[in-house]
Amino acid sequence: MQFSSSGDKPLYAVPGMEICEQGNFSIGSGCYSNHSKIYASLLGRVVFHQVDTSSLQVCVVPVARTTTSTLRRSAPPTVGDVVIGKVFKVTWRAVVVDIFGTEMELFRYPFRGVIRLADVTNLKTDLHHGFRTGDIVRAQVVSLGDPQAYYLSTNDSRFGVIYATSNAGYPMEPCNENEMICTKTAIKESRKVAK
Amino acid sequence: MLFQRYGPCLEPQSSLEENYQRTRPNNSLRSLVLNTRTIADAAGSGYVELGRTKVIAAVYGPRPPLRSSKGGVENAMKGRLTCEVVKSAYCSYSCESTRSQIGKGFSEEERLLSIRLVRAFEPILLLDKYPKCSIDIFVVLLEDDGSAFTAMTLATSLALADASIELVSIVASATVAISPKQEYLVDPDKTECEQAIALITVSLPLHATQLCEIYHIGKLSAEEWLSAVQLAVEVAQTVGNSMCQFLLQEMAKNEPSNQ
Numbered sequence A: 001m002q003f004s005s006s007g008d009k010p011l012y013a014v015p016g017m018e019i020c021e022q023g024n025f026s027i028g029s030g031c032y033s034n035h036s037k038i039y040a041s042l043l044g045r046v047v048f049h050q051v052d053t054s055s056l057q058v059c060v061v062p063v064a065r066t067t068t069s070t071l072r073r074s075a076p077p078t079v080g081d082v083v084i085g086k087v088f089k090v091t092w093r094a095v096v097v098d099i100f101g102t103e104m105e106l107f108r109y110p111f112r113g114v115i116r117l118a119d120v121t122n123l124k125t126d127l128h129h130g131f132r133t134g135d136i137v138r139a140q141v142v143s144l145g146d147p148q149a150y151y152l153s154t155n156d157s158r159f160g161v162i163y164a165t166s167n168a169g170y171p172m173e174p175c176n177e178n179e180m181i182c183t184k185t186a187i188k189e190s191r192k193v194a195k
Numbered sequence B: 001m002l003f004q005r006y007g008p009c010l011e012p013q014s015s016l017e018e019n020y021q022r023t024r025p026n027n028s029l030r031s032l033v034l035n036t037r038t039i040a041d042a043a044g045s046g047y048v049e050l051g052r053t054k055v056i057a058a059v060y061g062p063r064p065p066l067r068s069s070k071g072g073v074e075n076a077m078k079g080r081l082t083c084e085v086v087k088s089a090y091c092s093y094s095c096e097s098t099r100s101q102i103g104k105g106f107s108e109e110e111r112l113l114s115i116r117l118v119r120a121f122e123p124i125l126l127l128d129k130y131p132k133c134s135i136d137i138f139v140v141l142l143e144d145d146g147s148a149f150t151a152m153t154l155a156t157s158l159a160l161a162d163a164s165i166e167l168v169s170i171v172a173s174a175t176v177a178i179s180p181k182q183e184y185l186v187d188p189d190k191t192e193c194e195q196a197i198a199l200i201t202v203s204l205p206l207h208a209t210q211l212c213e214i215y216h217i218g219k220l221s222a223e224e225w226l227s228a229v230q231l232a233v234e235v236a237q238t239v240g241n242s243m244c245q246f247l248l249q250e251m252a253k254n255e256p257s258n259q
Helices: B072-076 B108-121 B148-162 B190-195 B222-254
Strands: A018-021 A031-034 A037-040 A044-050 A056-062 A082-090 A094-102 A106-116 A136-146 A149-153 A160-163 A172-176 A179-182 A188-190 B032-036 B044-050 B053-063 B080-087 B134-143 B171-178 B184-186 B198-205 B213-218
Touching: A018 A056, A031 A056, A082 A106, A094 A136, A094 A149, A106 A136, B032 B148, B032 B222, B044 B148, B053 B148, B080 B108, B108 B134, B108 B148, B108 B213, B134 B148, B148 B171, B148 B198, B148 B222, B171 B190, B171 B222, B184 B222, B198 B222
Parallel strands: A106 A149, B080 B134
Antiparallel strands: A018 A037, A031 A037, A044 A056, A082 A094, A082 A136, A094 A106, A136 A149, A136 A160, A172 A179, A179 A188, B032 B044, B044 B053, B053 B134, B171 B184, B171 B198, B198 B213
């Protein structure tokens, strides 16, 4: 349940504006607390969410913009997001992926992700049998990783290669969990295929 | 005199030093114009006019850092703030050029302004909420008629709020000049800045209890310094309140009416 402050006029907040005393409120996005008071940190509307029967969560929701900057998502991927990327490099222990979007929307800036050997299941052989440069993969973000890349995982049957081109240059279709077949030459190649 | 001017002087007659008269009261600001969303491509942008001083600021981010920072994992877990200030080629009224070579890199003054902006805003942004990301601020000084850094701080504040970057507070700023006649001139323009014996610029986050930057150039006694800073803080508070009112009005205007 979501309701704005008392009255029909919405409560707008400026960064630094005091919203309320800490009390029973928990802090959501767009606020911070200092000396048992809750302040807004974003420019937007103050919204109170009912988290459970006793407590309310305070959030500040920025006003939606309709300019070019909302055509793509500018916020970076968070842990648990399912992202889509293109394989950039395959080494013996990691697959480096250029993340360009989630399933719903594209990112404004490409991020770098890495699928490490431990995060790819069912592969007793090396990563070259699961991924090749240029494949499009679907993976899940497991952690923020190191300063160079996010850590991704294809540990589930949902995740893995969703599109690839064969050595002959034609697109491939999945035939089972571990193989894809080229549409033109009917040669099978092994990939970690997503369902 | 803080600054000595050399070279040909092609300003309009009215701003030559000997004939200069301040037309407004010592305590008053020049006309303030604020605007946001002027740059469509940027995450947020702000435009400020203080009298004839004009500044535009754009904020991009949070985005992956363009230059990978050194310093390991701990530094990467916090966001990074970078800033580039550019003084446009037509910003000053005289035709002397402060760049040693036009079009090559940043001049020393621009680098100094960039560092000051970064240092002023670094405690203001909640950078912990943007790990492994960089927030980039680009500021262009379009016309410099005194109090340029004040206008830059205001424009950057507007741009950051417009970009929905989490801030501790909105930052406002004010400049006070002490004239040779020992008067405190609020929001000096270029001639007053150059004639002044001291200049104090103060940046303060509105809803916090500390200043984020004091910039002082010139020679002042301790009591004069204190009263100048207090005056600047009061002026910055009024400017900041106008900025907050402006931002609230813009939000109310842009909200769809059925909410």
